[in-house]
C-alpha cells in the first residue's frame with residue numbers, strides 16, 4: 001500500500017496501480033478516454049492530466065498523465081489545479097474539433113462517455129469555425145452500426161478488437177489527424193465479440209444496430225439485473241425494455257464472471273422475446289388424433305385453460321413431467337413437485353444426461369477446483385480437449401485468450417513493468433504466450449494463439465488426454481499404440497502443465513463424448529496428485545441451466561418417452577422444451593401419440609407446442625424471475641424486466657412456475673393461493689443440500705434501501721403517464737412486484753452509494769455510460785462493493801475423495817470403408833434453441849453444410865458445394881459439401897442446432913453415429 005496526497009487529502013491506495021486507477025477507485029473524478037480498466041493504459045488521449053508535485057514544498061509541480069503515472073508512496077498530486085484543469089479543457093476541445101456535435105441524433109446520446117467527460121471537463125463553447133474532417137461510414141453487418149465522424153481517436157476499439165479479443169478485420173488506417181477505424185473494406189465484423197465495441201468506444205462511432213431498429217434513449221428504458229440464457233457461461237446482462245419489447249442488452253458487471261464483456265450471441269440474440277408469433281394466450285388445440293395438424297385453435301382465459309388442463313390431466317392414469325435445461329431451477333422444481341420426483345424427467349437425452357452427471361461428479365471429486373471466468377484469465381497453461389470454445393462458450397474463450405496473453409504481463413513484471421502499462425507489456429511480450437494446447441476435430445479461431453493444435457476424431461482426442469494424465473502421473477492408466485508424434489506432443493503438454501502454477505484443463509459436451517470428459521477428469525486428477533494446488537478443471541455444458549437441472553436430478557428424456565410408449569404414463573406436462581430439438585422426430589411422434597393429455601408451457605411456438613392439447617404461454621427471461629446455475633457452479637438470479645400485461649392487457653403470459661403452481665391447485669381442487677418467488681426459492685433450497693446456499697444468493701423481496709424498493713427505471717424515465725393512453729386515458733397504478741425488491745417504476749432507490757449486488761443499470765451522477773460501473777466497484781475493475789451477484793454451489797473439488805482414475809480408454813479411431821463417423825459441431829450463431837429465432841442472429845448463421853475431409857471428398861468425386869446426401873437411420877439430409885483439410889479422414893461434420901428446424905435432432909446427440917454418404921442430388925430427403 002502507499003499513501004498519496006490528493007488536493008490536500010491523504011489516501012491509502014494500492015502501490016501497484018497507476019494514479020488514474022487509484023483516484024477513480026477512491027471515488028475521485030478524473031476524465032479519461034483511452035484508458036480502460038480491462039485494457040490498461042497507453043497514454044494516447046492526454047485527457048487524464050493531473051498536476052504532480054515533487055514533495056509537500058513543491059508549489060510548481062508538473063503535468064502528468066495520471067493513467068501513465070505509477071502510484072508512489074508520499075506522492076502529492078492535484079486534480080483541481082488550474083493548469084491541469086485548463087489543460088484537460090484544451091484537450092477535449094481539440095478532440096472535439098472534428099466531432100459533428102450531433103448528440104440529438106446520435107444513438108450514444110444519454111449513455112455517452114464523451115458527453116460525460118465533456119461536461120466534467122467544462123468544455124461548453126465551440127470556437128472552431130472551419131470545415132471539419134469527414135469520413136465515409138461502413139456497413140459492418142447486422143450487429144454494429146458505424147458513424148466514423150464521431151471518432152476522437154482514442155484507439156480503444158482496435159485495442160479491444162485486436163489485442164484483447166484477437167480480431168483481425170478491424171484496424172486503424174491513415175495517419176496524423178486523419179485516422180480511420182474500420183474494416184479495410186465494408187463487410188460484417190468477424191469477431192464473436194464485436195458488440196463490445198458499442199461499450200468500449202467512448203462515443204457514438206460504434207452503436208448497437210439491433211437497438212437502432214427500435215431505438216430508445218437509455219433513460220427511457222426499464223431494466224432488471226438478468227442472466228444471459230444463451231449458453232452455460234452465466235454472463236450477467238442488463239436488458240432494457242420499452243413498450244413491451246426488449247430494445248437492447250448491455251453488459252452487467254460481475255467481477256467474478258464476465259466483467260466488462262459479452263459475446264455477440266448473448267448481446268444480440270434477444271429477438272425471440274419480441275417475436276410477434278409468440279403465444280400470448282392459452283391455446284386449446286382441436287385435432288382428431290395426435291400427430292394430425294390442429295384443425296382449430298381456441299384462445300382461452302386463464303381459469304378456463306387451467307380447468308381444461310386439469311380435466312385432461314385428471315383423465316390420465318399416470319402423469320409425468322418433462323423439464324428443461326433452458327428453464328429456471330424454480331420452474332423445474334415446481335414441475336417436479338407437480339408430478340412427483342419419480343415422474344420427473346429432466347428433458348435431456350440419456351447420453352447427454354449421463355455426461356452431465358459425470359461432469360458433476362468430476363467437479364466434486366476430481367481433486368481440483370472449478371475456476372471462475374476471471375480466475376481463468378490468470379491461468380498459465382491451458383489444455384482444451386474437444387471444445388471449440390468460441391462456438392460453445394464464447395465468453396470462456398475470451399478468458400482463455402487473456403490467460404495466454406498473461407505471459408506478457410509476467411515478462412513485464414520481471415522487468416518492473418506494471419500490468420496496466422499495456423503498450424509496454426505488449427512490446428515486451430511480442431509473440432510470447434502462456435502455453436495453450438487445443439485438440440479438436442476441426443480448425444478453430446483460437447488456433448492462432450495455440451502453442452500446438454491436434455486435429456483428431458473424438459476417441460483420439462480422448463486418448464491424447466488419457467496419455468497426458470499418464471505422463472503426469474504414471475499410476476494413471478497408460479494408452480497403448482500412440483505414434484511417436486503423439487507421444488512427443490503428450491510429453492510437451494505434460495511438461496507445460498507441470499511447469500505451470502495454475503494449469504487449466506477444459507473439456508465438455510461439444511463432441512458428445514464421455515471418453516473426452518473422462519480423459520479431462522484423469523488429467524485433473526493427475527494434476528491434483530502432483531500437488532498442483534492452483535490447477536483447475538472447467539467442464540462446458542450446453543445450455544444455460546444444464547448444471548442446475550443436473551443438480552436437481554431427474555430421469556432422461558428417453559425414459560419419459562419410454563413411459564409413454566409402454567403405456568406406463570399417458571398424461572404429460574412439458575416445460576419450455578422442444579423435444580424435437582433433442583431426439584429424432586419419429587421417436588418423439590411415436591411417444592407423444594400415446595399421450596391422452598399433453599400440456600405444453602413455453603414462450604415459443606415450437607414443434608412440441610404444435611403437438612399440445614393445451615398450450616400455456618410462459619414468460620421469457622425478460623418476463624420472469626428465476627435462478628440458473630452456470631458452468632462454474634454459480635447460482636445466479638435473473639429478475640423480471642417488465643410486466644407484459646401492463647401495456648398489453650390482452651396477454652395472459654405468466655412465469656412457468658406460476659402456471660405450474662396454479663395447475664397443481666386446480667388439479668387438487670385446492671383454493672388458489674398466491675405463490676411468492678421467495679417461497680419457491682426456499683423450497684428449492686430445501687430440495688437438496690447442494691441448493692442450501694441459495695438463501696444467500698439474492699436479496700429477498702423485502703430488501704429495501706432507505707426504506708425504498710429499487711427502481712427499474714432511471715429517474716429521468718419519461719412518458720410513463722402516456723404509455724397506455726391509446727388504451728385508457730386514466731393511467732393505472734404501475735404493476736406491483738411482490739416477488740423482488742424492484743419496482744416497475746422510476747420510484748425507488750437508483751443510486752450507487754449504498755452497496756447492492758443486483759444493479760439493473762449502471763448510472764451515477766455525471767456518469768451515464770457503462771463507465772458508471774466504476775462507481776459500484778470496491779476498486780476499479782475489482783468486485784461490486786456489496787459482493788458480486790450469485791453464489792457458488794461448487795468450486796473446490798472435495799479433497800477427501802480419493803476417486804480412482806478412469807480406465808475406459810477407447811480404441812484408436814479407424815477409418816472404415818463406406819462409413820463415416822458423424823459429429824455435430826457447436827455453432828455460436830444458431831446453435832441454441834432460442835437465439836436462433838432472432839433475426840440478427842439468423843443473418844449471421846452460416847448456411848448448413850456437410851464438412852468432410854478433402855481426400856474423402858476426392859475419393860467420392862465430391863467438389864465444394866456439390867450436394868451430398870447423409871443417411872442415418874430413416875433420415876436422409878442433402879446439403880452442400882464443405883471441404884475441410886483439417887477434419888480427419890473418416891469424419892463428417894454437421895452444424896449443431898442450425899439443422900434442427902429442418903431435420904430435428906442429429907444422431908450425434910445420441911452418441912456416435914456412423915453414417916453413409918453419397919453424391920445423390922436432392923432426392924426427397926430433407927434439404928437445406
Ligand code: SF4
Nearest residue numbers: 151152154155157201
Ligand atoms: S472509433 Fe471510438 S473507440 Fe475507436 S478510436 Fe474512435 S472514439 Fe476511440
Ligand code: SF4
Nearest residue numbers: 228231235263266395
Ligand atoms: S458467452 Fe454465453 S452467457 Fe455469455 S453472453 Fe455469450 S451466450 Fe451469453
Ligand code: FES
Nearest residue numbers: 043045046048067
Ligand atoms: S486516459 Fe490517460 S492519456 Fe488517455
